[in-house]
Amino acid sequence: MKPEKDYVPSATRQPLFCGMEPYDSSFDNLKTESFDPGALWERVNRDLELLRELVELFSDQYPALLKNVETAIQQRSFADVQKFSHKIKGSLLQFSATRAAAAAARLETMGKNQSLEGAEQMLSELREEIAGLMQALHLMIQKKKSIV
């Protein structure tokens, strides 16, 4: 049995470069050791609408995830530290936030190894990296919006 058509994301044929916008060199100003806006722009296939949706979703998601990691560290729940860090890491990787993703990965490893020494410090570092990332992401969206 083949799937029903009702969940087909795109029912109509689209032009070959539909949704793709040219590379904006002003993104280069946002590039840091922590964040590569050019790589993100390519990853979302230069689709501003998609990027905006992702940023909104992450904005809604990350505070709760950080809170979950914090609670897990406090409760010394290794499995939860590993699980929630892993989840944040996934999103951060998609946003090309390399340092933030690395911090989340270290927390994940701590949970996996059941050794939470320095975990709070690492969580703090992660919070800072995500805060910086969110600023950069919002700038990126606004900048692109003003151009469009």
Added chain:
Amino acid sequence: MKEEITSLVMDRQQAKLLDVLLIEDNPVDARLVSGLLRSPSESLRCRHVSLLAEATQLLKAVQFDVILLDLNLEDSSGYDTFARIISAAPKTAILVLSSSDDEELAVRTVREGAQDYLVKGSFDARLLVRSIRYAFERKQSEEALRHSETTVRAIFENSLDGIIISGVGGICIEANSAAAVLMGVSREEMIGCSLFRYVDEETEADWRERCKMPSGRTRFWLRREGGEKRLVDCGYNTNILPERHLIVLRDITEQQSLEEQLRQSQKMEAVGRLAGGVAHDFNNILGIISGYAELVQLSATESSQKQRADKILGAIDKAALLTKQLLAFGRRQVISPKLLDLAIVIADVSSMVHCLGGAEIQVVMHAQEGLGLVKADQGQLEQVIFNLTANARDAMPDGGVLAIKIENYMSRGVSDIPPGEYVLLSVKDTGIGMDPELQSRIFEPFFTTKKNGNGLGLSTVYGIVTQSSGHIVVDSEPGAGTTFKIYLPVVAKTTIRGPKSEARRRIDFEGHETILLVDDEDDLRHATAEYLENCGYKVLKARNGKEAIEISDAFSGAIALLISDIVMPKVNGRGLIDHLRKKRPDTNVLVISGYADDAVIRHGIYLETTCFLQKPFTFQVLGQKIRKLLDRHVQ
């Protein structure tokens, strides 16, 4: 840019609408992936679920082409997630999407059936779409390969022919069950062994030589584990893979044996036909000699002339007996059981038995006086004696004694023979004899120990004896000769007087009717016509069926009897008889033929037995037969 466009265009050209199931519990990741899949290619339809339970439920109802799987979900994590999905959708391509760059996990999932393993943050839309498409294509290829492998494996396992894959030096790498059965070992025993171990020494060199060719077909003898030899038809193909050779073996031992038997029986059939043909022609010649000898005898005024004619007729009787035996050998006689005195049967075949036995064999025949009568077909019993004689001869390659004895026998039921009176025919030789195992198989059709035997001789004997309600017993020991005892139940005790014992009498068979005589043998036709005219008949003579029809149509009077040969040029006997039965329904028919009765039947002529006379016949018998027919008609 140009390259990028070309790539995308190619992707679109090759695109097939694929149904993708995304199993991802992270909303950001899920949105990104579904967004990426939507954008460059509308040839993907993506459905998203967050939990493993949802996914497995959905997979029960829907067939997807590709599954994008995050390993860490709310209700499952790590390799376990993969294991449960592949078991729910074994035929679907699975692409693992993970945020953990775990090489070990990646290798494990790919080894266990995942088509690819992508780390989040390391792929863009183009890479993802391409990975999905490649994953689908690889899975399709894998499935096709698996299907093909399953089919080939089934053929391999179920083939009635032995199939072997060998490696360097003829070492068996794989063999199917049929091959193992052929070699007389288990498959496990075969694998790892050199195949030359099973090739008979006599044909090994030839086999090695032939196998130097890249492919081909050959026949050779296998030597089974127990030492038994089997003839095999072998098809081989070297290097179907590097240093892997295919060998297909078919056991043709029985086929070869049957072919040989068929050739032998065809040869015997041809010999029989030849013998029948010779007998026919010879009978015609005898008929002419007999006819004129009788005419001489009838017209003889001096006793010396009459005596000479008697000698000629006596010699003709002996010659006629020989042709009759030839016809029996050619199996051209119709089976008709009748009361028989075995002493007469034996006397009839005596000369043939001596011939069959050959110079090295001394034949001794003895028949008790006052034998009971049995009911059997004479031709068949003659066949029994011939077959047993041939068997005895083959058992005595250096010569010996063959004793044929006939006597009355009363069974009290002590032995295997049921109580009652029998005529016992025993055929005893002083040959090599047989062990009990061999004795137990000798009556099996096609069983033979002779190089050129057809295995039918003794089975025919057995068939005839049982068909005649008799019993056959074999008594033999290696080196002590063999005795076949045939017990035929006695059905009457009245003595039969053989035709030879009847004195040749001159009986007056005069008549006045018109007879149409048709025979392509001029001399026989003239002699017969002269005899019939002497008897007072009016004789219309024809050389063949066509001429006979013309004479019949032109003749206005009644034709009381048609005497006709069967096998003739132009219109044959059947055509003539059919014509006469239409035009002259009252005309009697008497068929004369140098062939036996079955030839008449084969020509499709229905006759009562009284209307057939086999050549050579005496005019006395002919005259008697004619009167019987015509007088019956009058009555």
